[in-house]
Amino acid sequence: MDSKRRKFLKIAGLGAIAGVTAPMAFNSLLKGEAFASGGHGHEAAEHGSAHKDAVPQGKQYGLVVDVKKFGNQPGLGRKCIHACHSLHNVPDFGNKKDEIKWIWIEKYENAFTEHSHYKRNEELHKMPIMTLCNHCANPPCVRACPTQATFKNKDGIVMMDYHRCIGCRFCMAACPYGARSFNWRSPRGANELGKPFIKRINPDYPTRMRGVVEKCTLCNERLAHGKLPACVEASNGAMVFGDLNDPGSAINKVLSENFTIQRKPSAGTNPSIFYIL
Amino acid sequence: MYDMKKILPGLIIFAGLMTFPIWYNGGDAGTLPKPEKPSNAKECVRPTEYMRTSHMQLLNEFRDTVVRESERGAIKEAGGVTYDDKSLMLGCMKCHVSKKKFCDECHTYAAVKPYCWDCHIQPKETN
Numbered sequence: 001m002d003s004k005r006r007k008f009l010k011i012a013g014l015g016a017i018a019g020v021t022a023p024m025a026f027n028s029l030l031k032g033e034a035f036a037s038g039g040h041g042h043e044a045a046e047h048g049s050a051h052k053d054a055v056p057q058g059k060q061y062g063l064v065v066d067v068k069k070f071g072n073q074p075g076l077g078r079k080c081i082h083a084c085h086s087l088h089n090v091p092d093f094g095n096k097k098d099e100i101k102w103i104w105i106e107k108y109e110n111a112f113t114e115h116s117h118y119k120r121n122e123e124l125h126k127m128p129i130m131t132l133c134n135h136c137a138n139p140p141c142v143r144a145c146p147t148q149a150t151f152k153n154k155d156g157i158v159m160m161d162y163h164r165c166i167g168c169r170f171c172m173a174a175c176p177y178g179a180r181s182f183n184w185r186s187p188r189g190a191n192e193l194g195k196p197f198i199k200r201i202n203p204d205y206p207t208r209m210r211g212v213v214e215k216c217t218l219c220n221e222r223l224a225h226g227k228l229p230a231c232v233e234a235s236n237g238a239m240v241f242g243d244l245n246d247p248g249s250a251i252n253k254v255l256s257e258n259f260t261i262q263r264k265p266s267a268g269t270n271p272s273i274f275y276i277l
Numbered sequence: 278m279y280d281m282k283k284i285l286p287g288l289i290i291f292a293g294l295m296t297f298p299i300w301y302n303g304g305d306a307g308t309l310p311k312p313e314k315p316s317n318a319k320e321c322v323r324p325t326e327y328m329r330t331s332h333m334q335l336l337n338e339f340r341d342t343v344v345r346e347s348e349r350g351a352i353k354e355a356g357g358v359t360y361d362d363k364s365l366m367l368g369c370m371k372c373h374v375s376k377k378k379f380c381d382e383c384h385t386y387a388a389v390k391p392y393c394w395d396c397h398i399q400p401k402e403t404n
Contacts, residue, residue, distance in 0.1 A: 151345070153345070153346075153347050154346070154347055155347065159344065159345075161344045161345060162396060163340060163344070201398060203366070203398050203400070203401075204366065204367060205366075205398075206366065206396040206397045206398060207396055207398065208396055209395040209396050220347060221349075224347065224349045
């Protein structure tokens with residue numbers, strides 16, 4: 001009896017040791033490294049290279065907004081907003097709390113909170129600043145999204161996949177620009193007076209449903225057919241669209257000839273919307 | 278067995294109730310759905326058999342390639358006819374002009390409720 005128990009304990013002990021060490025040894029052999037410390041070092045190296053990868057690759061579409069041109073042509077901003085919102089079936093819920101906006105007008109001090117407002121000229125404070133999704137090169141909303149409903153597409157556009165959105169609104173909390181809106185109510189509905197939230201539905205573009213987050217998608221559906229984004233088309237030359245990673249593009253020419261600023265550059269998001277003041 | 282007199286009639290009633298739909302309809306599956314075929318095209322983007330069983334997978338594939346990979350390209354696989362868009366609203370529904378007469382016909386019969394039309398806009402029904 002005793003000898004049997006002794007034997008059993010020996011085998012169990014050996015088995016336990018083999019079970020723990022064998023996969024460890026096997027793993028490190030697979031990675032082609034020496035034991036123990038190798039694993040951690042490897043991971044750290046991988047992380048480092050991922051962060052260093054700042055060389056722009058592929059396309060990164062962006063916009064330059066000439067604020068002065070918008071200031072000189074009153075109504076132009078509203079025209080751009082209308083062009084976008086009517087095309088994309090953006091609902092108007094009639095109150096600020098539920099507001100859905102893809103592109104909107106902001107005051108200078110609200111759009112450029114990081115810049116000094118002390119003794120800035122009065123003109124600037126009156127200027128309408130066209131604001132929209134910045135299609136950041138390093139978008140915080142994309143990292144926050146638990147379902148990858150928002151993601152960076154191959155053109156550098158921060159896209160929305162409404163099929164996947166679960167309405168958690170993490171992206172709204174993550175976006176430093178307030179460029180995302182949540183559908184608290186059904187956009188297909190109507191207010192208590194029977195006025196539909198979408199005045200005239202564009203039959204060529206879907207609406208959204210209650211419970212998803214929406215935002216500007218830089219008119220990727222128009223770009224696919226070789227057209228400019230709707231706001232750019234309506235802006236009468238006050239907005240310039242192009243690929244920021246293409247050295248020969250029109251937008252890079254404008255950027256090289258003008259002094260431009262971005263919104264909240266210190267957030268580290270690398271916004272793709274530039275402003276000429 | 279105890280209570281045979283209660284259990285047996287109970288079982289018979291139970292079996293009768295459970296199979297009620299079968300014998301009530303006399304083994305008939307009811308009127309089969311007849312989705313309206315488009316008049317302007319003979320072939321769909323895939324063979325009819327495939328479309329009948331797997332159109333939902335194809336639609337999901339279209340959705341993923343368009344939204345996530347930005348591949349909107351034309352689909353050319355049907356009898357030399359080029360279909361422009363991998364799109365429900367701008368593709369499928371240009372031929373299948375009526376949701377009521379095409380989609381709903383089978384979906385109602387099979388009691389499935391796809392959520393396409395929560396966001397996508399169905400074509401205007403003509404009558």
